Structures are given as C-alpha cells and as structure tokens.
Amino acid sequence: MTPTHSIQASIVRKRDGHSLDRNEIDAWIRGVADGTVPEYQSAALLMAIFVRGMSREETVALTEALLRSGRVLDWKGVGRPTVDKHSTGGVGDKVSIALAPWVAACGAIVPMLAGRGLGHTGGTLDKLEAIPGFRTRLSAADFEAQVRRVGVAIAGQSDDLAPADGALYALRDATGTVESIPLIVSSIVSKKVASGAAGIVFDVKCGAGAFVRTREQAVLLARELLDVTRAMGRNARALVTAMDQPLGAAIGNANETVEAIDVLHRRAPADLTALTRTLGAAMLVMAGIARERHEAEARLDRALELGEALRCAERFIQAQGGDPRVVTDPAQLPRARTETKVTAPRGGTVSAVDGGALGHLLVAMGGGRRTKEDTVDASVGIRLLRKVGDPVAAGEPMALIEAHRDAPDWAAVAAAAYSIGDQRVEPPTQVLEDLAT
Amino acid sequence: MTPTHSIQASIVRKRDGHSLDRNEIDAWIRGVADGTVPEYQSAALLMAIFVRGMSREETVALTEALLRSGRVLDWKGVGRPTVDKHSTGGVGDKVSIALAPWVAACGAIVPMLAGRGLGHTGGTLDKLEAIPGFRTRLSAADFEAQVRRVGVAIAGQSDDLAPADGALYALRDATGTVESIPLIVSSIVSKKVASGAAGIVFDVKCGAGAFVRTREQAVLLARELLDVTRAMGRNARALVTAMDQPLGAAIGNANETVEAIDVLHRRAPADLTALTRTLGAAMLVMAGIARERHEAEARLDRALELGEALRCAERFIQAQGGDPRVVTDPAQLPRARTETKVTAPRGGTVSAVDGGALGHLLVAMGGGRRTKEDTVDASVGIRLLRKVGDPVAAGEPMALIEAHRDAPDWAAVAAAAYSIGDQRVEPPTQVLEDLAT
Numbered sequence: 001m002t003p004t005h006s007i008q009a010s011i012v013r014k015r016d017g018h019s020l021d022r023n024e025i026d027a028w029i030r031g032v033a034d035g036t037v038p039e040y041q042s043a044a045l046l047m048a049i050f051v052r053g054m055s056r057e058e059t060v061a062l063t064e065a066l067l068r069s070g071r072v073l074d075w076k077g078v079g080r081p082t083v084d085k086h087s088t089g090g091v092g093d094k095v096s097i098a099l100a101p102w103v104a105a106c107g108a109i110v111p112m113l114a115g116r117g118l119g120h121t122g123g124t125l126d127k128l129e130a131i132p133g134f135r136t137r138l139s140a141a142d143f144e145a146q147v148r149r150v151g152v153a154i155a156g157q158s159d160d161l162a163p164a165d166g167a168l169y170a171l172r173d174a175t176g177t178v179e180s181i182p183l184i185v186s187s188i189v190s191k192k193v194a195s196g197a198a199g200i201v202f203d204v205k206c207g208a209g210a211f212v213r214t215r216e217q218a219v220l221l222a223r224e225l226l227d228v229t230r231a232m233g234r235n236a237r238a239l240v241t242a243m244d245q246p247l248g249a250a251i252g253n254a255n256e257t258v259e260a261i262d263v264l265h266r267r268a269p270a271d272l273t274a275l276t277r278t279l280g281a282a283m284l285v286m287a288g289i290a291r292e293r294h295e296a297e298a299r300l301d302r303a304l305e306l307g308e309a310l311r312c313a314e315r316f317i318q319a320q321g322g323d324p325r326v327v328t329d330p331a332q333l334p335r336a337r338t339e340t341k342v343t344a345p346r347g348g349t350v351s352a353v354d355g356g357a358l359g360h361l362l363v364a365m366g367g368g369r370r371t372k373e374d375t376v377d378a379s380v381g382i383r384l385l386r387k388v389g390d391p392v393a394a395g396e397p398m399a400l401i402e403a404h405r406d407a408p409d410w411a412a413v414a415a416a417a418y419s420i421g422d423q424r425v426e427p428p429t430q431v432l433e434d435l436a437t
Numbered sequence: 438m439t440p441t442h443s444i445q446a447s448i449v450r451k452r453d454g455h456s457l458d459r460n461e462i463d464a465w466i467r468g469v470a471d472g473t474v475p476e477y478q479s480a481a482l483l484m485a486i487f488v489r490g491m492s493r494e495e496t497v498a499l500t501e502a503l504l505r506s507g508r509v510l511d512w513k514g515v516g517r518p519t520v521d522k523h524s525t526g527g528v529g530d531k532v533s534i535a536l537a538p539w540v541a542a543c544g545a546i547v548p549m550l551a552g553r554g555l556g557h558t559g560g561t562l563d564k565l566e567a568i569p570g571f572r573t574r575l576s577a578a579d580f581e582a583q584v585r586r587v588g589v590a591i592a593g594q595s596d597d598l599a600p601a602d603g604a605l606y607a608l609r610d611a612t613g614t615v616e617s618i619p620l621i622v623s624s625i626v627s628k629k630v631a632s633g634a635a636g637i638v639f640d641v642k643c644g645a646g647a648f649v650r651t652r653e654q655a656v657l658l659a660r661e662l663l664d665v666t667r668a669m670g671r672n673a674r675a676l677v678t679a680m681d682q683p684l685g686a687a688i689g690n691a692n693e694t695v696e697a698i699d700v701l702h703r704r705a706p707a708d709l710t711a712l713t714r715t716l717g718a719a720m721l722v723m724a725g726i727a728r729e730r731h732e733a734e735a736r737l738d739r740a741l742e743l744g745e746a747l748r749c750a751e752r753f754i755q756a757q758g759g760d761p762r763v764v765t766d767p768a769q770l771p772r773a774r775t776e777t778k779v780t781a782p783r784g785g786t787v788s789a790v791d792g793g794a795l796g797h798l799l800v801a802m803g804g805g806r807r808t809k810e811d812t813v814d815a816s817v818g819i820r821l822l823r824k825v826g827d828p829v830a831a832g833e834p835m836a837l838i839e840a841h842r843d844a845p846d847w848a849a850v851a852a853a854a855y856s857i858g859d860q861r862v863e864p865p866t867q868v869l870e871d872l873a874t
Contacts, residue, residue: 003611005808011613015487043477044612047484050452174440175481176448371442 004031007041014048022061029065033164039171046168046177054182059224060231062182066190067232069164073140073196075109078148081287082109084197085279086188088212088221089121090205091355092246095276096124096154097260098268098313103280104152105303105312108287111147112154113161113195117368117376120359121211122253125156130254130333130378134322152316161194173372179211185224189232199235199286201279202226206432207244209355215240215432222435237282240433241275245353245388248272252367252381252402254333261327264309271387275430334379340407342399342414344392351388352419358382361413365403380404382414389427392420441468444478451485459498466502470601476608483605483614491619496661497668499619503627504669506601510577510633512546515585518724519546521634522716523625525649525658526558527642528792529683532713533561533591534697535705535750540717541589542740542749545724548584549591550598550632554805554813557646557796559690562593567691567770567815571759589753598631610809616648622661626669636672636723638716639663643869644681646792652677652869659872674719677870678712682790682825685709689804689818689839691770698764701746708824712867714738771816777844779836779851781829788825789856795819798850802840817841819851826864829857 010024020028028045031037054062075082083103087093100110114136117123125136138146138155146153157166165187172178192200202225205211206218222238229236248269250259262268263276281296290296303309314324326332362368366377383400386392399414401407447461457465465482468474491499512519520540524530537547551573554560562573575583575592583590594603602624609615629637639662642648643655659675666673685706687696699705700713718733727733740746751761763769799805803814820837823829836851838844 008611008613011484015484015613038476038611040476040480040608041612043480044484044614047448047452047481048488048613051485051488171477174445174475175478176445176452176485177481 002038003041004037007031007037007045011041011045011048014045014052017052019055020058025058025061026065029062029069029164032167033069042168042171043175046172046175046183049183050177050180056224056227059182059186059228062186063189063193063228063232066162066165066168066186067193070161070194072194073111073144073161075111075147075196078109080107080109080151081289082111082197083199083201083283083287084110084112084192084195085201085203085283086192087203088205088210090243090247091121091209091359092248092251092256093122093205093243094124094127094248094250094256094260095203095272095279097127097257098263099276099280100152100154101312101316102264102276102300102303102309103283104150104316105308106280106284106299107289108151108283109147110152111143111195111197112152113157113191114154115157119370120356120363120368122256122359122362122368124154126376126378127253127257127260128154128322130257131317131322131326132332134317135320138320146319150312150315150319152312153320154316155320157191162190165190181221181224184221185228189225189228193229193232193234197234199283200229201282201286202236202238203279204238204240205243206240207242207355209246209359210243219433219435222433226435235286237286238435239279239282239431240435241431242428243355244428246355246358246384247275249384249387250381251358251362251384253376253378254335255381255383255402257326258330258333261313261330264304264313266304271430278431336379336381336402337404338402338406340401340403340411341397342401342411344394344396344398344418344420345415346420347392347394348420348422349425350386350390350392350398350418351421351423351425353384353387354417357417358414361410361417364413365401365410386418387427389425440478441474444468444474444482448478448482448485451482451489454489456492457495462495462498463502466499466506466601469604470506479605479608480612483609483612483620486620487614487617493661493664496619496623496665499623500626500630500665500669503599503602503605503623504630507598507631509631510548510581510598512548512584512633515546517544517546517588518726519548519634520636520638520720520724521547521549521629521632522638522640522720523629524640525642525647527680527684528558528646528796529685529688529693530559530642530680531561531564531685531687531693531697532640532709532716534564534694535700536713536717537589537591538749538753539701539713539737539740539746540720541587541753542745543717543721543736544726545588545720546584547589548580548632548634549589550594550628551591552594556807557793557800557805559693559796559799559805561591563813563815564690564694564697565591565759567694568754568759568763569769571754572757575757583756587749587752587756589749590757591753592757594628599627602627618658618661621658622665626662626665630666630669630671634671636720637666638719638723639673639675640716641675641677642680643677644679644792646683646796647680656870656872659870663872672723674723675872676716676719676868677872678868679865680792681865683792683795683821684712686821686824687818688795688799688821690813690815691772692818692820692839694763695767695770698750698767701741701750703741708867715868773816773818773839774841775839775843777838777840777848778834779838779848781831781833781835781855781857782852783857784829784831785857785859786862787823787827787829787835787855788858788860788862790821790825791854794854795851798847798854802838802847823855824864826862
C-alpha cells in the first residue's frame with residue numbers, strides 16, 4: 001500500500017513533540033476507518049503519540065474522530081435516564097455483572113458494552129459466558145431492543161460502534177503502544193459515548209493488580225477520562241479505587257459470576273458488596289433517581305430486600321439466552337473437580353496479596369488468555385480464604401486452587417503471592433479519590 | 438499478517454529506553470528480510486529507535502544484521518587495493534563522478550554503489566544518466582566484471598546487497614524515521630561494507646544545504662560512521678566539510694556531470710576541484726598507494742597532467758554503455774534551450790547562497806524528485822556566476838536559470854537565495870574536521 005504524504009507530515013510533527021490539529025487527526029482516523037492509511041504509518045504515529053503524549057485538545061479531537069467513525073446509539077424516547085459504568089480493570093473485578101441489573105432495577109437504563117480478558121486481568125464477557133447459553137454477541141438491533149424491554153444488556157462491542165477504535169486497538173496491542181493515557185482515554189470514551197448513555201461513572205483501579213500502579217497516575221487518568229467525557233457532552237464522575245489485592249474472594253470466570261450474583265443475594269464478600277454499592281449510588285445520583293448518596297444507597301438496599309435486583313438479573317440473563325436458574329442455583333455453572341489447599345508457610349497477619357501474580361496464575365491454569373486467540377476454561381479458579389488484614393496460622397489454608405487435577409505446583413505459586421507479617425495490618429481503604437467535578 | 442510476540446517485547450523494551458541485545462536485533466532483521474515481521478511492527482520499532490536512540494553496540498549489531506541479509510562482494514585476487522567514498526549529500530555535490538575514475542587512474546579499485554536524488558539533494562545516478570546510453574543498473578556479475586576490467590564502476594544498489602536495508606529504508610521514508618543517526622549509520626555502513634572495499638572515506642556534509650546543520654551534529658555522525666565501519670573490520674576516515682552554499686557552480690543533472698568532468702580537464706571551479714583532490718588524496722593514502730597527503734596529491738596531479746584520469750573516465754563511461762565523447766565534447770549532453778539571468782537587486786558582497794532553496798527550486802523546475810516515482814529532466818539547471826565572498830554590482834547577473842522557457846519567476850526565487858551585504862566576506866573554509874582516528 002502506498003504511504004500517505006499528509007500522514008507522514010503528521011508523524012514527523014508528533015515525533016518532534018508538536019501538537020496535531022483537528023484536521024490532521026480527522027484525516028488520520030478517516031484513513032484508518034476506510035483502510036487508506038497503511039498500518040505501518042499508523043503504527044509509527046501511535047509510537048510517536050506514546051512517547052510524546054497528547055494535549056487535552058488533541059485527545060478530545062481523537063475521541064471525536066473515533067466516535068464519528070461509526071454510529072452512536074440513541075435512547076431518545078426510552079422514558080428513563082441512561083447511565084453506564086466503566087472500570088479500567090483489575091484482578092477479581094466482577095462488579096458489572098451485579099451492578100448493571102441492580103441499577104436497572106432501581107429505574108435506570110444501563111446499555112453496557114464490555115470487553116474480554118487479556119493477560120492477567122479478566123473480562124466481563126468471559127465471566128458471563130460461563131452461564132450456559134449466554135450470548136455476548138448481540139446485533140445492534142437486538143441490543144437496543146433488549147435494553148428498551150429489560151432496562152439492561154451487557155454485550156460485546158458491535159462492529160458499527162467506533163470501528164476505527166477496533167482497528168487501532170489491534171495495532172496498539174501488536175506494537176507496544178497500549179499503556180498511553182491519551183490513547184486509553186480516547187479508546188474508552190469513544191466507545192462509551194457511542195453506546196449512548198447520558199452519564200458515565202468511571203472506576204479507575206490503582207495498585208499492584210491494576211494497569212496503573214500509583215495514586216498520582218490514577219488521578220491523572222481519572223481526570224482525563226472525566227474532562228474528555230464532558231467535552232463530548234456527557235456527564236461523568238470518576239472514582240479512584242484500590243486494587244492492591246484482588247476484589248472479593250473469587251478469581252476465575254464461573255466463580256466470579258457466582259460471586260457477583262451473591263452480591264444481589266446479600267452474601268458476597270464485604271469489599272465487593274461495598275464497592276458495587278458505592279458505584280451504584282454514584283450512578284443513581286448521576287441519573288437523577290436519587291438526590292444524594294444516602295438516598296441512592298437506601299434505594300439500592302431496598303432493591304435487594306425486595307428481590308427486585310435478583311429478578312432483574314434473571315430477566316437480563318434470560319433475555320441474552322442464558323439459563324436464569326443460575327441466579328438461584330449456582331450449581332448450573334461449570335465447576336472444576338478438585339480443590340488444592342494453599343497453606344500458610346508461617347503464622348501472622350496477611351500483609352499483601354499480589355493480584356497480578358494470581359491473575360497470571362489463572363492464565364497458566366487455562367482460565368485466562370495469553371493471546372486473543374486463546375480459549376478460556378470458565379470452570380477453573382482461585383478462591384481466597386484470607387485477605388489483607390486477616391490473621392492466619394502456620395499450615396492453615398489461605399486459598400484454594402480449583403482445577404481438574406491436584407495442583408501442588410499452582411498452590412505453591414499462589415502461596416508465593418501472599419505476604420505474611422507479624423504486624424497488625426488494617427484492611428485497605430477502598431475509595432481513594434472521588435472526582436465528581 | 439499476525440504480529441510477532443518477540444518483536445513486540447523488543448518494541449516495548451526500546452520504547453522504555455532499554456538497549457536491545459544482538460539476538461533481538463538479529464531476529465528483527467531476519468524477520469524483515471523474510472517478511473515474517475509485519476511492517477507495522479517494524480514501523481513502531483523504528484519510531485522507538487528514532488526517539489530513544491541506540492548505543493554503539495546496538496548500531497554495530499544492526500549494521501551486521503543488515504549486512505548478513507545479503508551477500509558481500511569480494512575483491513580477492515583483484516591485485517590492487519580497493520577503496521570507496523561516501524558522501525552524506527548536499528546541493529551541487531557531483532564529486533563522485535570525477536573522483537572515482539581519478540582515483541582508479543592512480544591504481545586503486547573503486548567499486549562504488551550510489552543513490553538517486555530525493556527532495557532538494559541530487560543523486561549521482563541521476564547525474565550519470567544524463568550521459569546518453571549510460572546504464573546505472575548493472576547485474577552483480579556485470580558490476581564485478583567491470584570493476585575488475587576497468588578499475589571502477591558506479592551503479593545502483595543491487596537487490597542482493599543488504600536487501601533488508603532496502604525494505605527498512607522504504608518504511609523509514611514513509612514513517613518519518615529517516616533522520617536518526619543509528620539508522621542512517623547502519624544503513625550507509627551495511628551497504629558500503631557489502632560492496633566490499635577494504636577502506637571507506639566519508640564526506641560528512643554540514644550546513645544549510647545538508648541534512649546535518651551544525652558542526653557538532655556532523656562530528657557526531659562522522660564519529661559514528663568511523664567507529665561502526667571499523668567495528669565491521671574496514672578502514673575508515675571521515676571528513677566534515679562545509680555545505681552552506683552549493684559545491685561548484687552547476688546545479689542540475691547534465692550540467693553537474695559536465696562540471697565533474699571539468700575537474701579532470703583542470704577547468705572546474707576551485708572549490709569543487711579542491712574537495713575532490715582532498716578526498717582523492719585521503720583514498721590514495723588509505724589504499725596505501727601514497728604514504729601521506731602530499732605524495733597522494735602529487736600522484737593525483739600527475740594523473741591529470743598525463744590525461745590518465747580522463748582516459749579512465751572515458752573507459753568507465755563506455756563500459757557502462759555511455760557515449761565516451763561526452764568527456765571531450767560536453768555538447769553530447771542534453772541542454773536546456775534558454776538562459777534567464779538572475780540579477781543582483783543591489784551591489785555589495787555575496788554573504789550567503791542558500792543551497793537548500795536552490796535545491797528545492799531545481800525540483801520545481803523538473804530537475805529533481807518530490808517522490809520516488811517522479812522522473813527528472815536532466816537538461817534543466819542553475820548556474821552560479823557569483824558565490825560567497827564575490828563582489829557584485831546592482832543589476833549584474835549572479836546566476837543563470839537554464840530551462841525550456843524564459844523563467845523570471847524562477848529567477849526571482851534564485852535571487853532570493855542570495856544574501857548580499859556591505860561587509861567583506863572570506864570564502865568559507867572547506868574541510869572543517871578530519872577524523873583519521
């Protein structure tokens with residue numbers, strides 16, 4: 001394919017640290033969408049952007065160009081407020097599966113497009129696919145019809161929403177240009193705006209188990225998500241939340257889906273329930289269903305007490321072809337045959353649980369993906385019996401490896417992910433920052 | 438094409454400022470040569486190298502890998518010392534056309550591979566092709582046979598010498614990654630070493646009409662060329678020479694070839710003759726034909742006096758299919774029909790002649806290339822009647838535009854390339870640095 005001279009000039013400008021103007025960015029993304037800009041020129045430009053960064057104006061222009069490459073869903077006439085949530089992802093983050101039907105049960109419309117797992121972090125679509133029959137691939141028409149009828153759908157990105165982002169993302173993955181704030185922000189915001197919700201709550205994960213390690217970096221990313229989403233005419237709020245250890249007790253696809261449903265049964269681990277409730281309250285306030293946090297939490301609590309959230313979960317699972325019995329009977333989900341105990345090498349207090357290491361272990365067990373072509377085994381998993389701040393005695397089980405064979409090797413890897421000390425440790429704070437404005 | 442995971446890891450390492458090891462560089466260039474590394478991954482890696490740079494060890498490893506992608510010419514048994522010259526290029530640099538047969542006439546073997554012009558700098562091959570019948574595309578066998586028989590050949594890069602460099606160069610051109618010292622050095626040295634000369638003299642141009650603008654940058658590039666060539670087991674010497682104004686009086690393909698031959702007739706402009714003689718002396722000393730500069734210059738002068746250099750030029754032009762009569766009768770070369778005077782707007786002393794501006798003017802006149810696909814008109818040109826340090830009276834001609842029509846528009850552009858002041862100006866020093874060790 002012949003190189004494009006105007007793109008070459010843009011590459012040189014970005015390479016030398018200059019800003020690209022709106023016309024240059026539009027021309028590039030149009031060329032990505034219609035295939036006239038060769039991939040090698042986009043790859044060079046992505047690397048230049050990775051190294052030199054982008055201004056707020058450039059990031060907004062890139063987001064708009066990506067959005068314009070496809071259609072934008074429109075919920076006019078749906079009669080209820082629309083709201084969405086996006087998490088930057090971390091080990092054990094199964095929040096969306098409980099949150100979306102819970103918030104929908106309180107009267108909001110939740111048109112949620114989700115992703116798959118890659119590397120050490122899982123993906124909501126993989127978790128939902130553990131439910132027998134569940135379809136994550138919906139046509140745009142089916143997605144829209146279900147959202148209007150049930151109030152909620154969780155599906156994969158359809159090809160006609162921000163298609164240029166799909167092409168760029170594949171290139172970024174192959175060219176070492178994933179972890180760039182302007183590229184991450186424009187990719188996330190263009191997709192979220194394309195799915196049409198009037199407001200978006202961002203959960204920016206921060207810590208050893210997340211892409212962003214430091215609080216400063218997380219605040220930077222959260223601020224950029226917030227401002228770019230607002231520049232696109234949508235409401236936005238961003239929480240920065242701790243992801244030093246996995247969220248909840250379950251890691252794996254089927255067992256995380258069970259644990260998410262447990263939130264709606266009021267029997268899930270406290271940290272998972274608390275974060276889901278906090279995000280749900282932010283969504284209800286944003287949607288105008290509650291005036292402030294306490295009123296929103298009261299509404300959420302009532303939806304659990306009355307069983308409205310469970311019934312919404314059943315309807316949403318059934319609407320997407322899944323077996324709704326999983327909501328009351330988790331035995332319908334696939335399950336690994338054996339449990340291998342991960343025992344404490346010494347007594348003391350758990351001071352850290354390395355989520356990244358456990359995420360990589362799940363991949364090694366077949367429960368995650370090394371490359372996009374890998375298939376995942378939904379039934380394998382890791383169950384944490386002890387978390388940060390918990391006391392443990394020497395020889396006591398700290399976790400279980402759920403697999404198809406006795407797995408002392410994997411148990412040893414899981415044990416190494418635990419740090420045990422002599423000092424008392426407070427359980428970590430969950431919400432580190434709340435950027436409402 | 439599927440991305441290569443090991444290349445992705447190398448991209449990330451270079452992106453983050455780490456060094457690549459020899460195995461990584463070898464794997465990349467093997468993949469470039471056999472087409473298994475997709476161009477988008479090479480493009481991202483080239484941009485990362487452009488921005489982060491390469492250590493001396495990395496540049497040597499890249500040069501060796503490029504060299505290994507093809508064959509290396511071997512002059513064993515040729516019975517005479519082999520020596521070559523490479524110039525980084527500038528406006529009016531027609532040195533090679535005189536230098537190669539001159540040095541060959543003194544007893545060295547000169548197997549010279551040259552390039553074409555692109556943008557504001559011309560190329561030796563384009564200039565030679567102004568000679569009726571001259572072929573610059575020789576098979577490797579014809580090139581070798583001619584060098585052994587005549588002592589000199591000047592031809593285009595054949596496909597089997599450093600072929601991976603050809604692929605990378607095309608990508609660099611399209612992705613804004615040309616002007617990087619490690620990429621430039623590995624590209625030049627791999628090709629020069631592949632053509633098999635035991636020693637190489639580099640002419641690194643420096644100033645307004647060259648790629649490198651400052652003396653510091655030029656010394657850096659010269660030092661890198663020197664050290665990498667030596668690391669490849671060849672002798673090397675590098676001169677840094679001034680390229681603030683064009684070299685000689687002629688700019689254009691046919692008229693530069695005439696002016697180069699004029700060097701051998703002892704009737705060329707002094708600056709062109711002096712630089713050609715200086716580079717020739719360095720080559721003769723490197724080849725061991727002379728012990729030191731004065732002896733070498735005496736040998737070169739004798740070759741002019743005895744007509745040996747002219748006869749060698751005739752033999753070499755004839756061997757490549759060209760009409761040897763051009764050596765004694767320049768009327769055999771194509772010539773534009775009209776001359777438009779470029780007159781001085783005021784009197785004074787010429788203080789600068791902007792070679793870059795005149796190079797771009799030649800492209801606009803059809804005598805150079807904007808893109809690699811353009812054809813060039815060998816007959817058009819610019820002739821400088823005044824250069825830096827020359828006095829000029831108001832209304833006097835400073836230059837001539839040689840074209841196919843009266844060209845007051847082009848004359849105005851050429852006039853603007855001249856600066857005229859009231860102060861006396863010394864003609865610029867030619868050789869700024871001589872890096873022999």
